[in-house]
Amino acid sequence: MENQTSDVEENKILPGTLIDSTEKIAQNLSSQRRRSVSYNQASLVELHIHLDGSFRHSTLFDLAQKKGLKLVNDMELTIENFLPYVCVKTVCTSLAEFLEKFPFFTPIVAGDVEALERVAYEFVEDQAIQGVLYTETRYSPHYLTADKLQPGEVIEAINCGLRRGMKEYDVDVRTILCCVRQNPEWSMEIVKLADQYRSAGVVAIDLAGDEHNYPIDPHIPAFKHAVELGIHRTIHAGETGSVESVRQAIELCHAERIGHGYTIVDDPLLYDYIRRNDIHIECCLTSSIQTNAIAKYIPVDSEKREKNFILNGQETKTRLHSHIRSKKEIWHPIHHFARDSLNFSLSCDDPSVSQITIEHEYEHALADLKLSPAQLAQCVFNAARSAFLTNTEKKLLVQRLVARYIPIGILQDHLHDTSI
Template structure:
């Protein structure tokens, strides 16, 4: 008999995470500790529980811009090699404890140079933290593989520089590139030189699109910029009728199997979806889009992969087969080599779900 679905049993299932922001997943206790060490006094409170609540409440305004404001505090405590390594290590440990077996964690190196670090020092500190986290997880009997995604801020003008940085470190653990930040007024086509460079270098990239802005953002990301994946992509439903008829863009996205990095709780917080029960992921799963489930910012949403999958299972009456489908989708869409992806699917993901459904 299959093991009944619950938060506890879902935690035991192998999970794959493609869209998780390093500066959105800090432990509140770590923020308070590092802030005290470096003399950062702008935190709204130094009480760990109250700080966790503040992040959740400040992120639930329904405004993407307000949501993004919360990052001023997390980025402030990630301006030293020690701080970056610690945050990166703890992120991996937390994901491994939640049953994540493969993760791609993204962050914007350009936001961590205020204390005098070079971009190279920032990248090397984070990669070192990831490797330390993998080793700590292994010592605890947990297996996890982590890749880094170097992100450029779409309102800035450093995307080509960050793209070059990503390519420079791709043999050391940087598996891809991304642009992030407020979509309105900052279309992905502003960064065409970066995307053209990445394509010349045979490098992978994803683009935040279709979250706060609509179909034109998705169309530009795909047809002008050539993205491999869509960060969120929620608004692709604007090209699908209530009866499930697909428009030209939605049909293209589905036919080309372009992965959608969906983050249900975060999408509700920023107003991209009304509720978990009304989240477009339900329709998109039924229509067989390449949908993946992600956390986005674990601190701001007070979430984990276990929580996201549990919420979806409750809202849409999903079974273990559905959760395995999401997980295999994500692993197929990862930015590591085909052999590695296949090995994780066949030796980790499928056996892990088989134990829960036997």
């Protein structure tokens, strides 16, 4: 029985993954996607997911073939040879190494209006498959121009795909425009674009990139201007950088949410400030392992669980994501967050690069990190109340979630009682 369960898990269809390179299997995958959408009841909220880290492998491979992409050393362009260039292997030692994948696959989509619209549409479909009710996806429009488009044209192409997806699937999507640490010359324009496309679903700006080598200082004027314009702000900080990076994000750039933020457990004063001020922490469990962000918190007696990619029914050399299980009960920063009722949630970060889904993240939290079902449910509601929406929109989102988490009879009785 255990082997049968393992086989089912190993061959489980993952959104964004090309399970088999044949046309027949690709058609079956598409039909399964559409059937699963009709049966899944959306009940999740995801706030930290990069659009350019969510491109389907099948789509990237298809576009690579059409555009005549060449692999190094004239290696044959097969899906098995292609995947190591777009997925992180389990042996990954830093955020910098994690980010090395993007310069390879981003140009496959960048500067191509049709491709940008396609990946945006597919993003919405994949979120629907996974039972996501509301999501905020982020990207850098400058990285997707390829010197062929203007940043505004990138936004419009992506918005077109998102709108088409939202009409077809029951997912509400907003977007966040990313400033990039190594390109401060773009930041003020990002604020201008966020303001310009506010009515078209852009709800915030972000600051992403290498915390170690690129300081926050050059971006401060742009974030101050965002405050003046009433544009929401989230910042990647405390992922692999120091706890000081989180402090600067809050004090100098007025961040309302922090991407990752694991290092705050090292500073009791900042930790307490974040708790008392209800600042939301966007946690991404698998990527925190792959980028070595939580390496110092992992016990030496931990066990790593790894899987290889299955293609045409055969195990390949391409490693999938790894989960870590410890013999000790407490070891990950989110244990502290959960214990102290911090405002945090779970997201995928870059699911196609990490080879995961949001289901994997919740499974990892439940099975390996031993968070309770109640704590995981709290993550969903934390995300909903911390979304960059108007108060009215947030209230409606929470009401939709409540209807999915609480039996309808009990809910109706409660509403009847409170109306008396």
